[in-house]
Amino acid sequence: MARQTIAGLALLMLSTFCMTGCDNEGYSDDMRYPARTDPIFIKAPDTQPYTVDPPGALNQLPARIKELGGKILDPKDLAAKKSQERGQLEKRLEEKFGTPAHPKVDGKLGDSEEDLADALKLKDEDGKDMLAPGSKLFRRHCLHCHGLTGDGHGPTAEWVNPHPRDYRQGIFKFSSSNQPAGTRKPRREDLKRTLRSGIEGTSMPSFGLLSDSELDELVSYVIHLSLRGEVESVVMQKLLGDDNLEDDSVVAETDKQVGRLANYWVQAQAVKSLIKPDPYPGFSEKSVKNGYKLFIDQSQAGCVSCHKDFGRQNNYKWDDWGTIVRPIDFTSGVFRGGRRPIDLYWRIHSGIRGSGMSAFFGPLNSDQIWDLVNFLQVLPYPEMRRKYGIEID
Secondary structure: OHHHHHHHHHHHHHHHHHHOOOOOOOOOOOOOOOOOOOOEEEEOOOOOOOOOOOOOOHHHHHHHHHHOOOEEEOHHHHHHHOHHHHHHHHHHHHHHHEOOOOEOOOOEOOOOOOEHHHHOOOEOOOOOEOHHHHHHHHHHHOHHHHOOOOOOOOOOHHHOOOOOOOHHHOOOOOOOEOOOOOOOOOOHHHHHHHHHHOOOOOOOOOOOOOOHHHHHHHHHHHHHHHHHHHHHHHHHHHHHOOOOOHHHOHHHHHHHHHHHHHHHHHHHHOHHHEOOOOOOOOOOHHHHHHHHHHHHOOOOOOHHHOOHHHHOOOOOEEOOOOOEEOOOOHHHOOOOOOOOHHHHHHHHHHOEOOOOEOOOEOOEOHHHHHHHHHHHHHOOOHHHHHHOOOOOO
């Protein structure tokens, strides 16, 4: 009996695993992206959180935000008040973005005749579609955390912290694009680097064992999910807020938002959008000490105002996804956006969108940013701090 029970459990575990995508098959042809039903985060409460949410409580955050005076919009209100408009939105989203088994991005780039899929580089060099194979890879490797629609609410999401990213906001933290903060999208290489290296200090693993072409396919599908989700969110917000739609038409408004938001993605991929710093001046005691002064001087960078005690006494805060986070402790040596000097430069130059980390290029010049980079590389290591005369204790 015990042997049969063990065998039965093993079979059940294998069946469950295969349901999540251990085979080479993609989604079922009759599967559809579900209409959004979870609350849309608009504004954080003024009340500062005192700890992260406990395991299993991710779905309770919207109610907590509302209770504390923040603002959320509930798509269920749209279903009750404007069921016809909601139905039109769902239909148009499928016409523009397809289904999980047959994803697409349909349309032209602005007033040009260029196909959006081409402009977004959703096809490989031979013109082969990357979305369909990307959806299979996503189902196999990513769905359990990031969810079917990229909502960050997969079955494991409640049990890990930081929680998996919700792509539907159109916000990504780690970007090398110099676009304005409110519209910045990551470059394809940014997403690929995250997949290849993972995110240190989180449950996002490295997918470095995947081939280069597979990583490109996953990147394409993430862009597809993010664009689709952001279009849905923006149109829903307009309907819930009783905004006037273009030509009083859900279809026209959806098409307008596809073009507008896709254009930000296209612009981010342009060579001129890449942050290009002045040459790295090298590592020196003078540079490290100058970086230290910039970090602690409130009249200059003043990083210590947010990274209290160099991050060791940071307060919890709400981020732009409506989840609770804490600014990095630089003495830990964990750099989620990458630990190469250029990674640190990009974070300081243009900030980290969604986290509250401001951009510093302008107030600081390129050499000063490099000085901060050199200081941050020394900060986690007591022996190096002593070598350069940096006292933080």
